[in-house]
Amino acid sequence: MTDEPTHGVGPWQGEWPTDERYDPELLANGDTRNVVDEYRYWTMDAIVADLDSKRHGFHVAIENWQHDMNIGSIVRSANAFLAEAVHIVGRRRWNRRGAMVTDRYQHVIHHPDVASFRAWMDERGIPIIAVDNVGEAQPVNKAELPERCVFLFGQEGPGLTDEALEAASSHIEITQYGSTRSMNASAAGAVVMYEWCRRWA
Known part of the structure; x- marks a missing residue:
């Protein structure tokens, strides 16, 4: 022993x-x-x-997810890809177990609503990029990803609210090849963060 x-x-x-x-x-x-x-x-x-x-220039934001284990997972991914901060828009409470303690090393900022989130970003000149596979979204591998930006994700199922989509300056999606209409939101977050790092890190 x-x-x-x-x-x-x-x-x-x-x-x-x-x-x-x-x-x-x-x-x-x-x-x-x-x-x-x-x-x-x-x-x-x-x-x-x-x-x-040495944090990177991108932020990640989550709008009021119903399945809040996703928030923990995206906080963990944000730590892995060295995001500047994670922003939670809407409900303050979330299940931290999915973060696997990485929230201790990652800045997490709460905004009560989309309007206050947008104001925070506007004050700092950070463009909001909505990530949702609807409308006129550009594929992430072809879209412009600024060195300073925030990626905004919605809850699984309904996705981003109309207010959140209107707050964004651009709109991207992840190209998919199978039968499912959407992928797990935290997985989508990791894909987008990796693509940003591939270009800028």
Whole structure:
């Protein structure tokens, strides 16, 4: 029997580092968090500060999803692709389990309605790009994706509200090849974020 963790790393071996980014408790007991090796044994604040120094120029927004596990999943993807922030438009409460603790490292901002969300973006000159497979949407692989922008997703089924679509300066969709009309919203978010990173990261 061993005391080594089944994932992560055990207690620090040898002389401890003196860098203040390291957490003495993690050095002593090991680090089993789901973080890349670069951040092993670092404090949460140190990790967030380092991420903030190199975040990408895109934001992600979610409009009032019914299946709020999707919000957690998209927060996790936003962390993986180093989004500037995630914005939740509408209901404040969401199930954080799907985020797998990544919401501790990802800025999450709440807006009570589309109007306040749009005002926040307008003040900062950030164009809103609606992601929904209806109307005159352009395929994401062919559409213009600015270096600074926010991708706005709706709830599964009904998609984005008319108010949200009107707030957007452009409208994109993901080309699909099977029989289903739509894909899981959090999966769609990961596809769009990856496409942005392919061009800009």
